Amino acid sequence: MSFLIDLQERSRLVDEALDKYLPSSEAYPQLIHEAMRYSIFAGGKRLRPVLALAAAEAVGGSAERAMPVACALELIHTYSLVHDDLPAMDNDDFRRGRPTSHKVYGEAMAILVGDALLTLAFELTAKAGETVAPELANRVTLEIARASGSCGLIGGQVVDTLSENKSIDGKVLEYIHRHKTGALFKAAVRSGAIISNASHEQLEALTVYASQMGLAFQIKDDLLDIEGDETIIGKPVGSDIKNQKSTYPSVYGLEKAREMAFSAAAEANEALKIFGSKGEFLRSIMHFIIHRDH
Amino acid sequence: MSFLIDLQERSRLVDEALDKYLPSSEAYPQLIHEAMRYSIFAGGKRLRPVLALAAAEAVGGSAERAMPVACALELIHTYSLVHDDLPAMDNDDFRRGRPTSHKVYGEAMAILVGDALLTLAFELTAKAGETVAPELANRVTLEIARASGSCGLIGGQVVDTLSENKSIDGKVLEYIHRHKTGALFKAAVRSGAIISNASHEQLEALTVYASQMGLAFQIKDDLLDIEGDETIIGKPVGSDIKNQKSTYPSVYGLEKAREMAFSAAAEANEALKIFGSKGEFLRSIMHFIIHRDH
Structure with missing residues (x-):
């Protein structure tokens, strides 16, 4: 329970910072x-x-100094949703119960709006260089740009778009998720650590954590679309099946997909060992992701 | 004549670098x-x-080290054209005689594609930090992000979109151009200088140059739409009038608009004085812009 309060408090701090930066x-x-x-x-x-801030703290850094970078990641996430929702892309009229931007x-x-949010993200990563060594800010810009580009998030989006209404195999499915969702999760964790001057060993461990956590997140998302409670999720369940979307359960079966999610979560936690108690919050996030009901 | 050969050679080097970076x-x-x-x-x-490279040389820097930054500016320019041409925006089927991206x-x-080009631009500004002090690369990221964002290029685009089929005054017209076109010109010149560790005085002088040059460029663009030769420009003349677009000639009259362009060019050249012969190429660019026929 105290984790949820903690999470809420951090997300409130992020909102405050976003309000300041926008x-x-x-x-x-x-307009x-x-x-x-x-x-x-x-x-x-x-x-x-929140992942970026938690990674900063895990390596002994300050959440405050990681805040511009943390907000940059939310800006990129949001821009990608705004563009995804466009009529030419997923053509979604609602997101989280509210009419979409277009x-x-x-x-x-x-x-x-999407263009501006993406651009502002890099204004923020550069600005982070005002309170930490500019070299670290510059490394974060590179990290986030690569993760978001045509060989990262956008690449995942491209393959997802091209795979619509097609049956795809496990390899393509993994590519889509590792890029469309995973790349930005990984960049979040790594950027929070890089801006806090993490050691090579710390960064490697967090990369494993982020990678497994991203995978668990995606499988859980797919599972919720089958097993979730519509009134809690806030969108109709079964939409993946209706849209003939390939998902982990559709490719691997329900039981195997569940197993894969738990195994990924276990590997994520294993990687956190070197951080001792400082990794507690990241561990709780993993727990939260795998047990969430929406 | 030797300027045109020089210009061609530099633009060829830019093409080579773009080929390497993409x-x-x-x-x-x-796909x-x-x-x-x-x-x-x-x-x-x-x-x-080319402006970024010329500014780098004017302050005594190296064109080679400014190349990633120079290419970043072309990526941003191109992304803005790709998104501008979309059906929801200007709905243009052709650009430079070729079918548009969509x-x-x-x-x-x-x-x-637009999103990916914009993102790659910031990968390049960050990468510039591999051959110059990361602090300079970081400053360039900030400079270009601000110039391209919702208070820069995108802001100009927004006001332009909102002004369509409306009669606008000189103030709004100037806002549109100073942002939609001017901001990126200014960022190009300033970024080339910043990455070359320009002094404060040099940067101030180049800012005046860029600002006046951008204005002259835009007025010339508007004039070409009235006085230009369709077969040279590669698009129909008179399209601004047909689309009831406000332009410098439509707001100020043809004669006054011409005067404004030449006066801006003169001020741009005046600002270059402190660079002596090193400012020669920037001076030639200004001359080229004001006398171009397409």
Whole structure:
């Protein structure tokens, strides 16, 4: 229970920081700033920034100094959702129960909102260099740009788009998830550590953690779409099956998928051993992800 | 004449570098890399990268070390064109006589291509830190992110979109151009200088140059749409009038607009005085811009 309170408190701090970093909705041109804020403050779990902050603390760094980097990751996550929802992509009218950006502000504005959030992310990673060694900020920019680019997040999105209504094998499925979701999780954990001047050994351990955690997260997502409670998840269950989307349960079967998720979580926790009690929060996040009901 | 040969040679070097920095079209997922290359190698003038290289040389720096930054600016310029051309934005089927990205690869891919080019730009600014002090690379990331964001290039795009089919005054017109075109020109010149460790005085002078040059460029663009030769420009003249677009000639009249362009060019050249002969190439670029026929 204290973990949930802790998580809430951290996500509140992230919200505060995002509010500070985003241009005010009074800033000209107001419409885009209002629209950027509409998508950012739409009730996300702030999982990526919280992971970055937790990684910073695990390696003995300060959450405060990691905050611009943590927020950059949320901006990138949000931009990718805004563009994903566009009519030419997934054509989703609602997200988390609210009309999507292009439904409220129109398609042109939603494209620009995504572009602006992505751009602001790199303004923040560069700005992080004002309170830590610029070399570390520069490494984080590189880390996040690579993770988000055409061989990372966007690559996953491309393959996902090309695989629509096609039956895909386990290899392609893994590519999609390792890139579309996994790459940014990994960048979150690694960036929080890099900006805190983590050692090589610490960074390697966190990379294993992030990689396994991302996999567990995705499998759990697929499982919730089958086993979840619609009123808790906030979207219809069974939509993957309806959309003939390949998922871990559809490729491996329900039982094997569950096993894979737990095994990934165990490996993630194993990697945290070197951090002792400082890895506690990251361990709790893993536990939370694998047992969440939405 | 030797300036044009020089310009061609530099733009060739930029093309070579872009070819090196862009993922190969064999890299998975191939389609997006092919599409990124389609838009990048579409016969642009490479004005922004050439400006960055020229600014680097003006302050005594090396064009070679400024190359990643120069290419980052071309990536951002190209991404903004790809997204601008989308059906939800300007809905252009052709650019420079070739079908636009979404006409060839579809809308979803064109959105992702733009996103990927923008993201790669920041990978390059960060990478610049491998051959110069990371602090300088970090400052360039900040400079380019600000110039391209919702209070820069994207801001100009937003106001332009909102002003369509509306009569606007000189103030709004200036905002659009100073942001939609001017901001990236300024960032190009300043980034080339920053990455070369320019002094404060040098940077100030180049900022004035870039600002006036950007203004002259835009007015000239508007003038060409009225006075230009369709077969040389490669697009129909008079399209601004047809689209009821506000331009410098439509707001100020033809004669006054011409005067404004020449006066901006003169101020740009004035600012270059402190560089002596090292400012020669920047001076030639200004001359080229104001006298170009396309």
